[in-house]
Amino acid sequence: MDRLLQFLLKTFIRRGTFRVTTSRGTVFTFGDGTGRPVSVRFATRSAEWGILLDPELKFGESYMNGTFVVEQGSIADVLAICLGQNTDVPHWAWLQTWLRYLRRRLSQFNPRPRSRRNVAHHYDLDGRLYSLFLDADRQYSCGYFQSPDQSLDDAQLAKKRHLAAKLRLSPDKRVLDIGCGWGGLGLYLAEIGGADVTGITLSHEQHAIANERAAEKGLSDRARFLLKDYRDIDEPFDRIISVGMFEHVGVNHYDTFFRKSAELLSSDGVMLLHSIGRSEGPSVTNAWTSKYIFPGGYIPSLSEVLPAIERAGLLVTDIEILRLHYAETLKAWLERFLAHREEVERIYDKRFVRMWEFYLASAEMSFREQDMMVFQIQLTKRQDVVPMTRDYLLREEQRLFTAEGKHQPPLRLAGE
Numbered sequence: 001m002d003r004l005l006q007f008l009l010k011t012f013i014r015r016g017t018f019r020v021t022t023s024r025g026t027v028f029t030f031g032d033g034t035g036r037p038v039s040v041r042f043a044t045r046s047a048e049w050g051i052l053l054d055p056e057l058k059f060g061e062s063y064m065n066g067t068f069v070v071e072q073g074s075i076a077d078v079l080a081i082c083l084g085q086n087t088d089v090p091h092w093a094w095l096q097t098w099l100r101y102l103r104r105r106l107s108q109f110n111p112r113p114r115s116r117r118n119v120a121h122h123y124d125l126d127g128r129l130y131s132l133f134l135d136a137d138r139q140y141s142c143g144y145f146q147s148p149d150q151s152l153d154d155a156q157l158a159k160k161r162h163l164a165a166k167l168r169l170s171p172d173k174r175v176l177d178i179g180c181g182w183g184g185l186g187l188y189l190a191e192i193g194g195a196d197v198t199g200i201t202l203s204h205e206q207h208a209i210a211n212e213r214a215a216e217k218g219l220s221d222r223a224r225f226l227l228k229d230y231r232d233i234d235e236p237f238d239r240i241i242s243v244g245m246f247e248h249v250g251v252n253h254y255d256t257f258f259r260k261s262a263e264l265l266s267s268d269g270v271m272l273l274h275s276i277g278r279s280e281g282p283s284v285t286n287a288w289t290s291k292y293i294f295p296g297g298y299i300p301s302l303s304e305v306l307p308a309i310e311r312a313g314l315l316v317t318d319i320e321i322l323r324l325h326y327a328e329t330l331k332a333w334l335e336r337f338l339a340h341r342e343e344v345e346r347i348y349d350k351r352f353v354r355m356w357e358f359y360l361a362s363a364e365m366s367f368r369e370q371d372m373m374v375f376q377i378q379l380t381k382r383q384d385v386v387p388m389t390r391d392y393l394l395r396e397e398q399r400l401f402t403a404e405g406k407h408q409p410p411l412r413l414a415g416e
Contacts, residue, residue, distance in 0.1 A: 179245025
């Protein structure tokens, strides 16, 4: 077993300094000796076999269960080496990837009942969890870092400002926020942008908190949040925005999503879609992530999204790609999460902490080392709805920045 492990890992890990201790106590070192060294240990032979036969699923499971132990460095350092290799997927893992690709439409079949269950799995966790690592506004999507040293709270505020600028808001505009989260973006659009906002979510936890926040701010007349599926909305809107929700739609439902959006969008309306994407074409959801973090979820490539937009009769007026912004966001989330790990253990347990540490670390390294990115697609029904050049974005962001100074309370750290 030790020799097989040595042979297979040697073919995959060619960069970095990666020290492995097997369950029998044998020590191997892989890589070219560069970078920050990491050391790991297998506690059981079953963990070794699992990672060899199905690394995509068993790597994360072994770390969660404590049978794959990081002895030097962190799991983020380990993942940086593993995901930063120039080699392709290990040959022995191709079979699982191929089979999962064949099954992907079944795993992403998300009718209304299944969508609600999938959302509850992740977003209806104990509300204290998210307050420990998100920014003060609970923005659970990619921030917009205007400079490398910008704080997470400022980057999330800049994200809301950037999105609002692309919507070209005015006080008479009715906005639909599909996948409204805890209401932060919708409240920004109502308070700072002056819009009339309807947010929808399938999470009971998010729905309750969003409406509580609207009431606290005195915005209930202009920002309402509904527990509703986007497929069940039947009233027109001047603006539609969806941030961090499209990853839960599933490839089978792209046509439904965009046709419904086109049906709801007014003739002079603007829609903005913000989603995680992949740069190297269609693929499959990571098996561990699908099982433990986002069941039914899938990160699309633009080549899968744009044809559905075209079939819906919508026009693409702008596409922006955010590359390392999510890596920086996830880095900040992971640092905050680990700073509160004892509190998370009290809410759940150590296995849950390791699961979420692995989730946040693997997500960060996917954006930092591999082909993940975020795209923002602006859509209309007519060519003349938005200006011909992007200069208006700077002017609109400045207007919103000025308005923020009149409304925003002092920022606080998450968890305070």
